[in-house]
Amino acid sequence: MRNSTPPAGASLWSAQAQMPAALAKRVTIVAGQGASVITADGAELLDAPAGLWHANVGHGREDIARVAYDQMRKLETYHVFGRFVNDVALSLADRVTALGPIPDAKIFWTSGGSDAVDLACKLARRHWQLEGRPDKRIILSRHNAYHGLHGFGTSIAGLDYNRDGYGTDSLIPETARIPTNDLAAAEAIITELGPEHIAAVVAEPVIGTGGVIAPATGYLEGLQRLARQHDILFIADEVVTGFGRTGTMFACERFGLEPDMVLMAKGITSGYAPLGGVLIGPRVWERYFNSDDAPILRHGITYSGHATACAVAHANLDILEREHLLRRSAELEGVLHHAIQPLADHPLVTAVRSGTGFLAGVQLNADVPGEAVVDACLDSGLLTRLIHNNTLHICPPFVVTDDEVSFIAKTIRVALDHITD
Template identity: 35%
Template structure:
């Protein structure tokens, strides 16, 4: 009989044996986990000591329908008993991935045609790079292989997708980015807009910079531009009105494909099925993950437009598409995603995002208006951020950068609210489950304000 170790023993096992991502290895080995979460329900998590926390981040931007969904759990159980796994190589198929692909394409932009499944947003963006390479090879354009991403963009952590990611801290220890990936300016008004520059002028300037970069690299070498509708981990950066229209005009001029990374924004986070719908993006390829299953099991996908698919299918002349994973089109993951979509539709969660999102945005702006260390509050739907600054006039960053945001999130955690300090900035983010209530939003924002006040007092 297996004996369950005590909570202290479990924490020690974690300390000694688990290699944690985005953590300080030696520090974790010495001190162990900050918290060990053992259960969740709705928006609330419980740790090993029975203390509860409001999860203002839905895990990592992903537990959209909240914790403890009986429907998704039941779907997983039923699918596991019926067919836990079979592969999709060599045109073999299972039923749930086919049903899911049809559901996804019903909600995606009308030009989308096929769904290629993966396991995570990182591997899906790797796959996008391979699809773009294949597309241009089949068109006889072997030099057209470069990718343009944006500074502060987040597209994953594998060798290729971390290269797309525009956060230098994710490059320096790993000799990245790889050749063939270049970055352009983010639409981050707080730091990048000129004094008194309108949204239209800012967008036009960024479009001119993108065009100059394409010309400098060589239009016959630039294959694709990848962008999140809202840059999530890079700061919850909401582009100004007119930005994507200006950018897309440049991409069309030089025959550059547009990849919309919908890993965070997709499946309702902004109040529409996809961020592309909200922001007027017309993608050639789309990347999804996170919200497609509300993170109950890993699943990602590349959604491929008819334009790209016709080249891949018609010009390959019978050659095998030599790409895919053991778990591509996993029936268990697809069953979870189908149940997740059922919950979102049945419970009217997109409308709930619009209502709760409006409340979150209003409360954040009200709570932090005029705060001495707050440079900006921004967001859309159920995603928001507060950025802290050392001074507002003139606008001045903290030094060292990132220490204040991290301190505020620690102070929030001590008060029972989980937020997230965003990398290479002093921003904290909010991305609660769609089932969050107005009262819970009020508590989250109130705790964040108290935490910011505490940190500001120590700085003074």
Template identity: 35%
Template sequence: MATQLSNSLAHLDVTTTLHPYTDARAHERQGPVIVDRGKGIYIYDDAGKEYIEGLAGLWSVAVGFDEPRLVKVAAEQMAKLPYYHTFSHKAHEPSIRLAEKIVEMTPAPLTRVFFTNSGSEANDSVVKMVWFMNNALGRPKKKKFLARNKAYHGITVAAGSLTGLPNNHTDFDLPAIPVRHLTCPHHYRFAGPGETEADFAARLIAEAESVILEEGPDTIAAFIGEPLMAAGGVMPPPTGYWQGIEALCRKYDILLIADEVICGFGRLGTTFGCQHYGFTPDIMVVSKQITSSYMPLAAVVFTEAVYNAIADNTARIGTFGHGFTASGHPVATAVGLENLKIIEERDLVGNAARVGRVFQARLAELAGHPLVGDVRGAGLIAGVELVADKKTRRSFAAAGKAGARAFAAAQQHGLVVRAIGDVVALCPPLIITEEQVEDLVTRLRSALDDTARQANEN
């Protein structure tokens, strides 16, 4: 700590900046790891130490940390047209071409694109679009959303309300919109004794229908969900869950929204998570891997039916009174288009499927570790849950302490992970190789061994 805080950059950081998702007082004491550069799946701190970036930044870097094609495209677009807006009948080629590409890649019913700068902004936009649409259709009561406990949909006021994590609500006065949070669809933690995956899925679908009928179908606007829940602890849904939810949405005229901010563009070994789990949304939200996070960008992709209802209302009012200064930013959309070309040309979706099988298999070998209760995931995303008692699945009395220790130990071994309570989350760049997977798992195993030793010493 003393070495870090003697560094002038570290000192400036702790005396000037409030960091997201950080205990500010703890940060004042320990200071930051200053990341200096990146190469492939690796990052390097300002002392030159190498780390495997096991979370792809924030679940988001597909093509690695030094892709020259994205740098070149960004520089060329910056020189040609560094900024222009898309308000009031203005457009530019990068945003037009990227919208066309997104429509080409997404499931057939999704034909329209609205650009934002982040997934949070995109999900906030979805809420407003759905309300705007239902008012236009003469359904002013159809405004409520269904989401899930432990869901993550962002941190702005509406998106943060959809999120189902306590720390995103506490002292922020959220939820601030009408939303009902349903049971988290995670069999390991929330199934009853002896309840099979099929029985668990059936119970959750019955619960969702009960809530719909309790609230009144004419008041429920949409159901929103991540195909695989990521930031809540990497939780794949039980088999049959999404088919049951989609059937309910069709039965009760409820829009189905797939939050693909993390799953989208190859993470699960399919282009989109909804394809992996076999359902078709009315609205899809994408971000993160759309540009490999080289530039901030997100998009809402939606059906012609949703578009027509909104468009007709803009004709009545005279405008669509929503948008952002940087909506469809020319540099961001140029980078996004090139990034998606790279994903396709290098078959990174296929790589996520092929290398993902090795990734999941090697991580599954950690199930025998004394701290590991569950290993789960799909493609190139995984969660390793640490428990106090493997047989009973009992969590640690001090929730999050083991996860924090594993996070710190991994960092010592040159591996960046995410600790979500006592779940160690992994989500490496889509370019990772089988050899690099072996190295990643070796480093993680060493970190878990260190964590177990610390627990025994205490």
């Protein structure tokens, strides 16, 4: 029997956490404004990861909060199952499809990125069933890729530790990985597996959690070309890159891609409400819309097209447009690259990856205690975290100043020097 009273919040099981370590060094965020957050201890921290890649317009936006309040007073939400819809889900659908990289697209709303991954993979398999080609079931993804942690996201993860421990190599069978940036090797795997067995390939334009890895020149375009050549659906996972992170509304624009589906979440609301979606091209959606005996897609989420979340998304998009934040993101890409690249010369750094979008990864040597570097940054007013391969995560809100970007680089250098000493 326990004799001591557990600390406040001890009941929470944190995500992706080694819980004894997380509980011992928990950082509680209680407020945020602009590009910074405030801890329960009163410390102000520059939010280098923008939460989990999502706080594009910054924290504490009163105008977004008022939109949410007004929408809740009018109608908190109503589902979009069957013939019932709510007006905000409809208007946001028209707005986002007009902004997206797929002509004449439809959108299926979800509650977030992991939901979007599951829907897209299910839809890809269902597509080929209805095409009379049921053997096309394999979903390809890239090494180092992260696609959320629902059923399909776990199964197609390119980070092995996210797939391990569930009794099989792939929680949902018939998935496979292709190299991160080697197009010839990807083609060899497609040939080996047999294109007649492959339903879709899913790719992040810039790999995020896997270490902030930009595509090799021509890789994404080549992967799309291979998909078309072999009659494989091409799915762009823009959960991180969508809504301005690469200086364009979607990274597909930057790389000249026109996929069959685009996954989105995070930046569509800048984290002010949970919302995701799948943008779907005519090749996939037409059969579901164009005849009286059209099939039904047996998929749905209670909070798909949540009215308040959609109203928040409208407000977020208004801010992106009104404050020219896509243009600012494109400018900040160069500012960050210039500030962060000198860290590549530090003896504790393996690589610095930046210059393709307003995001970067500073990969530390394998023997460097990464959490100690994070702690030193926190002590100096910078919030960052570790992602794959001992990499510091940098993906600030679009509202940071040039000086704040310089502060990120300087603070990391001081932290590394402290570890060296």
